[in-house]
Amino acid sequence: MKWLFMACASVSILTTIGILVTLLYQGYGFFNEVSPWEFLTGTRWTPILKPRSYGVLPLVSGTLLVTVIAAMVALPVGLMTAIFLSEYAADNVRRIIKPILEILAGIPTVVYGYFALTFVTPLLQNIFNDLLVFNALSAGIVMGVMIIPMVSSLSEDAMISVPRNLREAAYALGATRYEVSLRVVVPAALSGIIAAFIIAISRAIGETMLVTIAAGATPRMALNPLEGVQTMTAYIVQLSLGEAPVGSLEYNTIFAVGLVLFCMTLLMNLLGFWIVRRFREAY
Amino acid sequence: MGNSTVFNIRGLNVYYGDFLAVKDVDMDIKKESVTALIGPSGCGKSTYLRCLNRMNDLIIGASVKGQVSFENRNIYDSNVDATEVRSRIGMVFQKPNPFPKSIYRNIAFGLKVNGFTGDMDEAVEKSLKQAALWDEVKDRLNDSAFTLSGGQQQRLCIARALAIQPEVILMDEPASALDPIATLAIEDLVRELKANYTIVIVTHNMQQAARVSDETAFFMVDEDRSGYLVEHDDTQKIFTNPTNQRTEEYITGRFS
Amino acid sequence: MNEYKPVANSINPNRKRRKIIGASVYCIFLISTLVGIVGLGVLIFDVLDKGIPWLNWQFLTDYPSRKPEEAGLYSALIGTIWLMFMTALLTVPIGVGAAIYLEEYAPRNLLTKAIEINVSNLAGVPSIVYGLLGMALFVYYLGSSEQFLGRTLLAGALTLALLVLPIVIMASREAIRAVPDSYRQGAYAMGADKWQVIKGVVLPSALPGILTGTILAMSRAIGEAAPVIAISALVYMTFIPAHPMERFTVLPIQIYNWVARPQEEFRGLAAAGIIVLLAILLTMNAIAVVLRNKYQTRSEE
Numbered sequence: 001m002k003w004l005f006m007a008c009a010s011v012s013i014l015t016t017i018g019i020l021v022t023l024l025y026q027g028y029g030f031f032n033e034v035s036p037w038e039f040l041t042g043t044r045w046t047p048i049l050k051p052r053s054y055g056v057l058p059l060v061s062g063t064l065l066v067t068v069i070a071a072m073v074a075l076p077v078g079l080m081t082a083i084f085l086s087e088y089a090a091d092n093v094r095r096i097i098k099p100i101l102e103i104l105a106g107i108p109t110v111v112y113g114y115f116a117l118t119f120v121t122p123l124l125q126n127i128f129n130d131l132l133v134f135n136a137l138s139a140g141i142v143m144g145v146m147i148i149p150m151v152s153s154l155s156e157d158a159m160i161s162v163p164r165n166l167r168e169a170a171y172a173l174g175a176t177r178y179e180v181s182l183r184v185v186v187p188a189a190l191s192g193i194i195a196a197f198i199i200a201i202s203r204a205i206g207e208t209m210l211v212t213i214a215a216g217a218t219p220r221m222a223l224n225p226l227e228g229v230q231t232m233t234a235y236i237v238q239l240s241l242g243e244a245p246v247g248s249l250e251y252n253t254i255f256a257v258g259l260v261l262f263c264m265t266l267l268m269n270l271l272g273f274w275i276v277r278r279f280r281e282a283y
Numbered sequence: 284m285g286n287s288t289v290f291n292i293r294g295l296n297v298y299y300g301d302f303l304a305v306k307d308v309d310m311d312i313k314k315e316s317v318t319a320l321i322g323p324s325g326c327g328k329s330t331y332l333r334c335l336n337r338m339n340d341l342i343i344g345a346s347v348k349g350q351v352s353f354e355n356r357n358i359y360d361s362n363v364d365a366t367e368v369r370s371r372i373g374m375v376f377q378k379p380n381p382f383p384k385s386i387y388r389n390i391a392f393g394l395k396v397n398g399f400t401g402d403m404d405e406a407v408e409k410s411l412k413q414a415a416l417w418d419e420v421k422d423r424l425n426d427s428a429f430t431l432s433g434g435q436q437q438r439l440c441i442a443r444a445l446a447i448q449p450e451v452i453l454m455d456e457p458a459s460a461l462d463p464i465a466t467l468a469i470e471d472l473v474r475e476l477k478a479n480y481t482i483v484i485v486t487h488n489m490q491q492a493a494r495v496s497d498e499t500a501f502f503m504v505d506e507d508r509s510g511y512l513v514e515h516d517d518t519q520k521i522f523t524n525p526t527n528q529r530t531e532e533y534i535t536g537r538f539s
Numbered sequence: 540m541n542e543y544k545p546v547a548n549s550i551n552p553n554r555k556r557r558k559i560i561g562a563s564v565y566c567i568f569l570i571s572t573l574v575g576i577v578g579l580g581v582l583i584f585d586v587l588d589k590g591i592p593w594l595n596w597q598f599l600t601d602y603p604s605r606k607p608e609e610a611g612l613y614s615a616l617i618g619t620i621w622l623m624f625m626t627a628l629l630t631v632p633i634g635v636g637a638a639i640y641l642e643e644y645a646p647r648n649l650l651t652k653a654i655e656i657n658v659s660n661l662a663g664v665p666s667i668v669y670g671l672l673g674m675a676l677f678v679y680y681l682g683s684s685e686q687f688l689g690r691t692l693l694a695g696a697l698t699l700a701l702l703v704l705p706i707v708i709m710a711s712r713e714a715i716r717a718v719p720d721s722y723r724q725g726a727y728a729m730g731a732d733k734w735q736v737i738k739g740v741v742l743p744s745a746l747p748g749i750l751t752g753t754i755l756a757m758s759r760a761i762g763e764a765a766p767v768i769a770i771s772a773l774v775y776m777t778f779i780p781a782h783p784m785e786r787f788t789v790l791p792i793q794i795y796n797w798v799a800r801p802q803e804e805f806r807g808l809a810a811a812g813i814i815v816l817l818a819i820l821l822t823m824n825a826i827a828v829v830l831r832n833k834y835q836t837r838s839e840e
Contacts, residue, residue, distance in 0.1 A: 001733075001734040001737075002640070002644050002733075004636060005636045005637065005639045005640035005643075005644060006640050006644070006645075007636075008632070008633045008634075008635075008636030008637040008639075008640060009636070009637040009640040009641055009645070009654055010654075011633050011637065011701075011704065012637060012654060012657050012658050012661060012704060012705070012708065013653075013654060015661060015672075015701050015704070016657055016660070016661060018672055018676055019664065019671075019672050021681070022671060022675040022676060022681065023668075023671065025675075025681060026671075026675055076571070077571045077574050077575070080567065080568045080571035080572070081572045081574075081575060083568055084568040084569060084571065084572045085572070088565060088568060088569075089572075090343075091343075097572060097576065100575070100576050100579060101575055101576075103579065104578070104579050106759075106762075106820065106824065107579075107582075107762070107817070107820075108761075108762025108763070108764070108791050108816060108820075109762070109764075110762070110764050110791045110794045110795050110798070110813075111582070111586070111762075111794075111813050111816070111817070112582075113795070113798065114794065114798045114806075114809055114810070114813060115582050115585065115586075117798060118585075118589070118798070118806050118809075119581070119582075119585050145574070145575065145578045148574070148575045148578075149575065163380075165376055165378060165380040166380055166382060166383075168338065168341070168374075168376065168380065169376065169380045169382065169440070169443075170382070170392070170396075171338065171341060171369065172336065172338060172369055172374040172376075172444070173369065173370065173373070173392065173393035173397070173443070173444070173447060174366045174367065174368075174369040174371075174393070174396065174397055174447065174552070175366065175393075176366055176557050176558070176561045177561060177565075178561045178564040178565070179396055179557070179561075182564075183392070184382060184392075187383075187384075188382070188383050199663065202663060203663075205665070206663075206664070206665025206666070206667070207665070208665065208666065208667045208764075208765035209764050209765055209791070209795060212765075212795070213795065213798055213799065233667050233765070236667050236670075236671070236769070237667070237765060237768055237769070240670070240674070240768055240769045240772055241768065241774065245684065246679055246684035247683070247684040254671065255671060255675070258667070258668055258671045261667070261668065262664065262665075262668050265663060265664065265665055266660065266663075266664075269659075269660055269663040270660075273656075273659070364554055366552075366554065366557075367552070367554060370550075370552060394550075397550050397551075397552045398550060398551040398552045398553045399549055399550055399551075400549045400550075400551055401549030406549075447550065448550065
């Protein structure tokens with residue numbers, strides 16, 4: 001029986017191998033025709049329209065723009081929520097708030113995409129007159145709200161594991177609650193908090209439906225959040241729904257982009273793990 | 284050693300929820316003396332100690348009735364700020380709990396929080412000297428506190444408490460997590476500190492109480508598991524000729 | 540006289556200022572916490588507001604149509620049910636098997652550690668990448684344009700099974716780990732071998748946890764649109780699949796299809812579809828919570 005179960009466990013290894021093989025093999029098909037240099041440094045992405053151009057930077061910059069906006073929302077709010085829940089909130093308050101945040105985390109991302117497009121964008125258009133229907137700002141803000149629970153719960157885990165006697169030591173010196181939270185607990189939990197940030201950002205980078213719906217389909221070197229952008233993930237969706245023949249160069253572009261996406265998220269996840277391992281305080 | 288009292292405790296009762304943990308304690312604690320609190324485990328000595336600097340406020344469900352007068356004011360008065368109480372009455376805990384910061388910053392923390400405006404380096408050095416730790420760490424003040432041994436960490440915690448110049452230092456079994464040599468170092472320190480500070484020390488080690496303290500208070504549990512004060516007197520008297528029979532039984536080890 | 544006599548040299552605790560700062564900090568933290576909650580509330584309110592007018596029995600039994608009044612989610616609903624059923628069938632045995640291996644059999648060596656790191660990493664891979672994997676390996680043969688399983692339910696189920704596998708593995712591992720060792724010892728002491736112990740004692744005991752984990756995994760799977768789009772490449776489908784080797788669509792894709800249309804009515808349809816999807820999710824999670832509570836109290840007897 002042991003071998004049966006071992007086979008099951010190896011499915012996960014096979015999955016990783018499968019992902020790597022797929023991306024590299026199909027990506028190889030792409031890089032045969034387009035130089036990696038052009039791909040990684042080009043600033044025009046028009047793989048379907050002529051004149052064809054295969055620079056991936058517009059997609060990367062689109063992803064990063066939305067992610068940065070999301071981070072600006074989620075990281076502070078998520079951390080402060082975590083501090084509130086861990087250091088201030090009474091038990092019955094926590095028992096109400098935590099499930100609500102879990103619900104927030106479980107909502108499918110198409111729903112968030114819907115919300116960004118049909119509610120947030122019109123709302124913001126009242127403030128920013130130049131806001132286009134598809135824009136990075138709405139997508140970024142809603143994505144930020146979407147990953148708040150992740151930042152909050154991971155940061156809270158980090159703070160709860162700070163031993164109680166550290167807080168007691170600080171209180172015994174005449175520190176107030178906010179001083180204990182911000183000058184003892186948060187610094188003591190910092191490695192876990194940073195790991196939480198990194199993992200949440202990685203999630204934002206890999207998010208697909210929200211940006212497909214709300215951020216647009218125009219690859220551009222994005223700096224202006226009021227305009228539409230196309231993220232790496234949205235491009236993959238766009239092409240999947242298109243009619244590019246299998247095996248063609250256009251078809252292979254999704255694997256090349258997928259490869260960049262996979263590498264970025266993998267690096268961030270590994271970074272997160274490494275930070276926790278390296279800097280974790282041995283209490 | 285002066286004759287004035289620092290603490291006047293009257294009718295102190297401590298409840299955890301509905302459970303009465305400490306019952307009806309009256310006690311006076313003299314200035315610049317060492318008072319040991321002894322008794323079997325679970326008799327409320329630590330709970331009682333934590334009342335003296337309002338650390339029990341931090342425990343949900345704990346409530347304190349009665350009066351703890353510190354320098355003629357009840358620290359449990361509604362217009363008294365707990366952080367003020369704690370900056371005047373310091374505490375050292377059973378398991379050394381230095382912050383995950385450098386040695387220097389452990390001591391500087393209390394000073395910064397309390398708005399210290401003087402020379403920080405000088406203040407850190409002074410506290411470490413008072414805690415008899417300066418010579419051992421003076422070349423590595425920026426090292427993490429966790430590079431110190433258990434005994435050194437505890438002396439660091441004492442230095443940290445001393446830095447903000449409290450009147451009183453409460454110690455909750457400060458040597459119980461340490462080896463015998465480190466324990467003796469702590470006891471020597473307590474004897475030195477009493478020249479300038481009032482010290483109240485909880486200990487389960489009777490010999491330690493006899494060695495270190497000027498007065499001893501013996502606690503016990505009654506049938507309802509509430510702790511109460513049996514006898515409080517000069518250490519010499521408690522250990523050679525106690526008034527209460529239960530005290531004598533405990534001291535001579537007829538039960539523990 | 541509000542304070543004790545002045546404290547020693549150079550110490551200036553400034554309590555009033557700190558009190559004010561403390562109160563402001565508390566307010567800021569409280570407001571932050573409310574951001575998420577208020578956001579959720581607004582979202583739900585908006586969805587209900589726009590979607591309820593479109594919710595009726597027709598909606599659930601009609602196929603999508605170019606005319607909003609006649610459009611419904613029947614094909615997507617059936618597709619979702621098919622897909623979830625098949626995904627669960629695939630992922631649960633493998634996931635539980637992997638968990639059994641990791642918890643009961645695997646030695647603490649490098650290979651085991653590698654598997655564990657691997658599972659954690661897979662949990663963080665974007666779902667669209669799983670879609671690419673599925674497309675290249677299940678829909679077509681790798682490297683060729685010849686169809687393997689084609690753009691079918693089976694390909695979709697395999698892909699989603701791999702996607703949620705890490706969740707099933709991690710939840711099952713926790714459930715198995717929570718089984719007290721004393722149970723195992725008791726069984727061994729009666730002469731049972733390892734598999735008998737697992738089959739007779741560990742699994743039954745871990746079953747509620749495994750079930751909860753499965754429901755969690757399926758909750759995730761049911762909302763996934765991206766990998767399914769990559770597999771099925773369809774958003775508009777007016778028939779239902781009759782067997783696993785047919786094309787299909789799912790609820791989140793149908794919602795996406797409607798949202799992407801500019802007309803106001805389709806937005807309303809999308810909202811109605813969202814209500815259905817969220818209702819299903821809510822039910823699933825409620826079942827999971829009930830299960831968890833029921834078996835938690837039982838194990839405390």
